[in-house]
Amino acid sequence: MVASGSGKSATGPIVHDLAVVEPGAQLAAGVRIGPFCHVGADVKLGEGVELASHVSIAGATTIGAGTRISPHAVLGGAPQDLRHKGGRTTLEIGRNCVIREFATAHAGSTSGLGATKIGDECFLMAYSHVGHDCTVGDKVILTNCATLGGHCEVGEGAILSGHTAVHQFVRIGHHAFIAGNTAVGGDVIPFGFALGTPAKLVGLNIIGLRRAGVEHSSVRELRRAYKALFDPARPFADNLKAAAQEFAGNERVLDVVGFLSDRGKRDFVLPPVGGRGAEAALLAEG
Incomplete structure (x- = not known):
């Protein structure tokens, strides 16, 4: 009634x-x-x-x-x-x-x-x-x-800031952070931090990791895995295999490896920028 x-x-x-x-x-x-x-x-x-x-x-x-x-x-x-x-x-x-x-x-x-x-x-x-x-x-x-x-697919806990535009078929990993006025044309890894037009991966969403209760040691492990995965000295496929073996006991790293191994219809992951970028500024906060 x-x-x-x-x-x-x-x-x-x-x-x-x-x-x-x-x-x-x-x-x-x-x-x-x-x-x-x-x-x-x-x-x-x-x-x-x-x-x-x-x-x-x-x-x-x-x-x-x-x-x-x-x-x-x-x-x-x-x-x-x-x-x-x-x-x-x-x-x-x-x-x-x-x-x-x-x-x-x-x-x-x-x-x-x-x-x-x-x-x-x-x-x-x-x-x-x-x-x-x-x-x-x-x-x-x-x-x-x-x-x-x-x-599009957007994982749990992700934050898309104001005026973000995400292209069709793009995947945003869980707990990723997309900065304002960003044009996202490729997949963003879980815990990733992307910004720019076109968007680039600038590191990990350190603040998001902290809010999710991830301990400091695990954050350091993720940062080490991030560098290994995007090491320009080796082919990307080799980096994926090496990271899966080296971090076999780390569930969060394997989550990122799995995301990168299944790249969907667009088959394009946002490239990282050189240097530590915005991630360094976040880490400087302690």
Whole structure:
């Protein structure tokens, strides 16, 4: 039963009189829908989801419990893909996400996975965009105007700073950090730190590693592995094999090696810059 107006409801959803919820939409307990929102017939809103006002949710979109959506966000629209032939594709957004003003996320395409997926506890800031067929892990932050092209993969805990533009099919490894105004045309390793236009890998996301609770000795080991993996004195394939053997007991290093060994459709990993670059400045903080 859908309640309307500004009254209170102990268990049922509350829908403002000026909102449109199409027949067939599924609203769980505690859902709140503000004025001028539009919720399509194939939408599922989990318990406690809040739509502030002027929110548009279309298509086969599922939003997890506790997610809060700010005015003028548009979710579940058709993919911006000329190859898309119509038909039912989906958008899945996890639990306890925050989606701010004018953020957009599109459903998958018939030429791709058919689904766009955003994990739990993600923060999509104003004007950020998740393109069709993207897979975004838990606790990812897309800062204002950060944009993911179609088919991108973003690992858990990654942070994309303001006005970042990520090319289609690019992979961003977990806990990577992308600096503001960066144009990312290739894959960024887990724990990587990238910046520039075009983007270059400048080292490891030291602050992110610390926030993730990685001990200092493990950070040093990762830095040693980073230098070995990108040693210009040997072919890259030889570096991968050598690192896999030398750091066989280090799960984090093997994670990076595995990422580099499976380079996806674009088969292009961001190249590192010479010298210690921005990583040195971060390490200088202690």
